[in-house]
Amino acid sequence: MKNLLTRTSIRKYSDKPVEEALLDRLMNEAARTQTMGNLQLYSVVVTRSDEMKRKLAPAHFNQPMVTEAPVVLTICADFHRTSVWARQRKAVPGYNNFLSFVNGAIDALLYTQTLCNLMDEEGLGYCYLGTTVYMPQMIIDTLNLPQQVVPLATLTVGWPAEKPQQTDRLPLDSFVHRETYHDYTADDINRYYQLKESLEENQNFCKINNKETLAQIFTDIRYTKKDNEAMSAGLMEVLRKQGFME
Amino acid sequence: MKNLLTRTSIRKYSDKPVEEALLDRLMNEAARTQTMGNLQLYSVVVTRSDEMKRKLAPAHFNQPMVTEAPVVLTICADFHRTSVWARQRKAVPGYNNFLSFVNGAIDALLYTQTLCNLMDEEGLGYCYLGTTVYMPQMIIDTLNLPQQVVPLATLTVGWPAEKPQQTDRLPLDSFVHRETYHDYTADDINRYYQLKESLEENQNFCKINNKETLAQIFTDIRYTKKDNEAMSAGLMEVLRKQGFME
Numbered sequence A, B: 001m002k003n004l005l006t007r008t009s010i011r012k013y014s015d016k017p018v019e020e021a022l023l024d025r026l027m028n029e030a031a032r033t034q035t036m037g038n039l040q041l042y043s044v045v046v047t048r049s050d051e052m053k054r055k056l057a058p059a060h061f062n063q064p065m066v067t068e069a070p071v072v073l074t075i076c077a078d079f080h081r082t083s084v085w086a087r088q089r090k091a092v093p094g095y096n097n098f099l100s101f102v103n104g105a106i107d108a109l110l111y112t113q114t115l116c117n118l119m120d121e122e123g124l125g126y127c128y129l130g131t132t133v134y135m136p137q138m139i140i141d142t143l144n145l146p147q148q149v150v151p152l153a154t155l156t157v158g159w160p161a162e163k164p165q166q167t168d169r170l171p172l173d174s175f176v177h178r179e180t181y182h183d184y185t186a187d188d189i190n191r192y193y194q195l196k197e198s199l200e201e202n203q204n205f206c207k208i209n210n211k212e213t214l215a216q217i218f219t220d221i222r223y224t225k226k227d228n229e230a231m232s233a234g235l236m237e238v239l240r241k242q243g244f245m246e
Helices: A020-030 A050-060 A080-088 A098-122 A136-143 A186-198 A200-208 A214-222 A225-241 B020-030 B050-060 B080-088 B098-122 B136-143 B186-198 B200-209 B214-222 B225-241
Strands: A042-047 A071-078 A125-129 A149-158 A176-178 B042-047 B071-078 B125-129 B149-158 B176-178
Touching: A020 A098, A042 A050, A042 A098, A050 A071, A050 A136, A071 A080, A071 A098, A080 B186, A080 B214, A098 A125, A098 A149, A098 B098, A098 B225, A136 A149, A136 A225, A186 A200, A186 A214, A186 B080, A200 A214, A214 B080, A225 B098, B020 B098, B042 B050, B042 B098, B050 B071, B050 B136, B071 B080, B071 B098, B098 B125, B098 B149, B136 B149, B136 B225, B186 B200, B186 B214, B200 B214
Parallel strands: A042 B176, A176 B042
Antiparallel strands: A042 A071, A071 A149, A125 A149, B042 B071, B071 B149, B125 B149
């Protein structure tokens, strides 16, 4: 797949516009991705207006890409359209439950990744914002998402104006298991995480933050138990409000 | 992207083996996909043994692909490896919560779809089994998945021995919204679902099942409220047992 092996997330974009026709073509092609019962349980909201980008930014901790990118895409799990169709066809939809949220999320995320791979091939830059599931209510309110629509992924998109260094990845054996899951020995862990822990950038992180190990950067600073618990409660509340926990 | 526009799910496979080196290369390349904090919150369990395929089959409603495919891949959200690493590095992981499950699921599904796109390019056939989240406990027991590992996606993989007709897709305007979500009028729904409803195959489904509309096939037979509710409860119970709801 062209450019996959050299890809990086792109956070700075040139002034060159992302033409609607190009993006529409890629969003249409991405729909060839497999989908549950061929129902296409997703929607994409395309944000181009500066005003809307400014409104979305706080939900993404005001990361500058949101307001600086020519286009922001919010991809949602969507059982709303299917349910409207069903009701209009004398059918009674039964999708106000957790499994249906998960089914919609799967469809939305598989679609998102085909779109990412297409953008890589086209030379378009993008950054995937994991913040989308942190404070989804702000996004729901801004984009006017109805019941049974939940935002899952955000992509900021534009032509690259930077060429960042590629980040490391764990070796294949660390995440592939043969026949059954084999638990990790202390030696396995040392071997698999050695490269990551040896990188100058990561050692600097530890120094700057006064942490003994890189893992502590993740547990104590980047993804803390306290934040995770607060955002878990918020996300569950959003699933309830959007009608997926009845 | 090569073969994307002509792709179909493949359920029948030739006797030609899927070489380990090829599959390993693709699984390694797919890891270039973006991932949360570069933690790669996923694992893949590769099933090649007939005995293990037979054990997995019931969790997938005994669909014949599971035992007939040369390879079955089960892709899991995995916070276990990261947590083992953290504990070994004097860090206290705080990932036994719902948000962390969702973060792992996102990582696992994005990875899965890049792998699918790579297999399409290679000419490998695969079928995505959505059943993975229906009765995950059976899969967990069979594959020996530890706490904080939950199966999300299954791919049956092999060289194609069939060339199925491509299925329809909804038009772009039905799932893309500009700036804000625009709700569907009755006319929109008629227009967007016209092609799907007019297909001979779908009209036959209605006749055979004695249903008035195609939507009723979905709500009354394929994805019923009763099944969805039972499987929602089961899935939530699995998240609890795997340590993601503490």
